[in-house]
Amino acid sequence: MMIIRSTIRADLEVLAALHAESLPTSLFTALGHDALVRFYAYVEASPYETAWTAAEGGKVVGVCVVSYEPDSVLRRFVSHAPIAFARELGKLVVRDAGIRGKIVQKLREPSGEPHAPEVTQIFTDQALRGRGIGAALLRACEAKLRTARISRYFVHTERDDNTAGIRFYRREGFTQIGESRSFGRAFLVMQKDL
Numbered sequence: 001m002m003i004i005r006s007t008i009r010a011d012l013e014v015l016a017a018l019h020a021e022s023l024p025t026s027l028f029t030a031l032g033h034d035a036l037v038r039f040y041a042y043v044e045a046s047p048y049e050t051a052w053t054a055a056e057g058g059k060v061v062g063v064c065v066v067s068y069e070p071d072s073v074l075r076r077f078v079s080h081a082p083i084a085f086a087r088e089l090g091k092l093v094v095r096d097a098g099i100r101g102k103i104v105q106k107l108r109e110p111s112g113e114p115h116a117p118e119v120t121q122i123f124t125d126q127a128l129r130g131r132g133i134g135a136a137l138l139r140a141c142e143a144k145l146r147t148a149r150i151s152r153y154f155v156h157t158e159r160d161d162n163t164a165g166i167r168f169y170r171r172e173g174f175t176q177i178g179e180s181r182s183f184g185r186a187f188l189v190m191q192k193d194l
């Protein structure tokens with residue numbers, strides 16, 4: 001039986017592996033496994049983020065993170081443990097020299113767009129997709145937003161080579177309100193009224 005919990009309370013190692021497998025082009029995936037483990041530990045303790053996990057047979061099979069301050073999440077994560085971040089970034093720069101400039105630019109330039117609250121991460125176990133786990137995670141997150149009298153929320157999703165992800169959000173009632181660029185890639189900005 002699948003259970004949705006409004007907390008991470010999961011094996012962070014498993015969660016990090018699931019993120020890397022599901023979101024291979026994300027910045028945190030590029031930073032590596034240790035950065036992912038630290039990121040989800042950070043999210044769990046953060047007052048600005050809420051996470052939901054789907055578990056089946058005691059194993060985490062899906063995650064959804066909502067940020068109420070999405071513009072500053074990277075900056076906050078870096079300030080939380082700057083030395084560990086610098087070490088992980090250093091290793092990444094050896095592999096991808098261009099990424100350092102993009103991260104520095106991102107840290108310096110808040111977008112200024114009022115796109116909050118925002119689903120910053122959502123992914124489910126590849127072997128279990130299409131069974132409603134993603135939809136159940138969004139339902140749980142929407143219930144909390146409605147309780148807090150929040151009337152809309154947002155998502156940035158990759159514009160290119162992401163037909164399945166975009167279809168998922170459309171089916172879930174999101175509509176496109178614009179486009180943005182981050183780390184050199186194009187994203188659709190989508191909104192859902194609650």
Ligand SMILES: CC(C)(COP(=O)(O)OP(=O)(O)OC[C@H]1O[C@@H](n2cnc3c(N)ncnc32)[C@H](O)[C@@H]1OP(=O)(O)O)[C@@H](O)C(=O)NCCC(=O)NCCS
Nearest residue numbers: 022122123124129130131132133134135157164165167168
């Ligand atoms: C998008 C995602 C979270 C949906 O989770 P899910 O558990 O499959 O969600 P549901 O079962 O509730 O919905 C399935 C819908 O998602 C879409 N979908 C995306 N990838 C899919 C896949 N590999 N298999 C089945 N459906 C998929 C389809 O539109 C499907 O709708 P349909 O049943 O009408 O065809 C999941 O596919 C995923 O983790 N993708 C990789 C990470 C990602 O792209 N995240 C979102 C972008 S930021």
